[in-house]
Amino acid sequence: MSFELNILVGTMTGIAQLVAQEIELRLDGEGIAVHTLEMDELDAGVFDRTGIFLICTSTYGQGDVPDNAKDLYEALCTQRPDLSHVRFGVFALGDRTYGETFCFGGKRFDEILGQLGAQRIGEVFMHDASAGILPEDEAAEWIEGWIALCNGAAGSDAAAKTHPDTAQG
Numbered sequence: 001m002s003f004e005l006n007i008l009v010g011t012m013t014g015i016a017q018l019v020a021q022e023i024e025l026r027l028d029g030e031g032i033a034v035h036t037l038e039m040d041e042l043d044a045g046v047f048d049r050t051g052i053f054l055i056c057t058s059t060y061g062q063g064d065v066p067d068n069a070k071d072l073y074e075a076l077c078t079q080r081p082d083l084s085h086v087r088f089g090v091f092a093l094g095d096r097t098y099g100e101t102f103c104f105g106g107k108r109f110d111e112i113l114g115q116l117g118a119q120r121i122g123e124v125f126m127h128d129a130s131a132g133i134l135p136e137d138e139a140a141e142w143i144e145g146w147i148a149l150c151n152g153a154a155g156s157d158a159a160a161k162t163h164p165d166t167a168q169g
């Protein structure tokens with residue numbers, strides 16, 4: 001099953017960008033068109049794009065989204081577009097030494113997208129910078145399983161379009 005993947009990057013010092021680059025490399029030749037987009041260039045209309053979305057964002061301040069993600073996050077919270085057509089995953093970067101706000105940047109996006117009707121594929125992946133494993137390395141392993149879930153979701157969407165009776169809800 002081929003589909004398009006839009007990776008939306010929220011980052012302060014570029015580590016989430018490295019994760020997106022690694023994912024692009026891993027998916028090269030897999031028949032998936034990958035578009036990596038920096039969040040500061042985006043508004044809520046980005047979710048009109050075709051394909052599946054991967055939110056790839058770090059956490060700053062006291063559990064905030066990084067600066068380049070703030071406008072997009074605020075736009076979703078205030079404009080509240082209907083995103084029931086959207087399917088997405090989350091690769092969240094954080095540091096467990098921040099305790100109660102661990103990976104809140106990714107969790108905040110997960111929460112607002114869910115409130116707007118978007119459906120998450122798989123669990124939110126949480127990278128812990130204090131664990132000593134590079135996020136790019138974890139992403140390289142994680143992406144394989146997540147893409148398999150996306151293939152299943154894309155397959156069932158296509159089946160539902162062809163056979164409306166199989167659509168749920």
Ligand SMILES: Cc1cc2nc3c(=O)[nH]c(=O)nc-3n(C[C@H](O)[C@H](O)[C@H](O)COP(=O)(O)O)c2cc1C
Binds near residue numbers: 064066093095096104
């Ligand atoms: C000032 C500062 C505040 C941070 N606050 C949090 C936080 O509240 N929760 C968390 O899980 N990680 C926090 N982090 C860790 C970063 O999210 C983590 O290092 C991440 O890998 C940075 O990725 P980036 O370069 O893509 O922004 C913080 C890091 C810094 C430097």
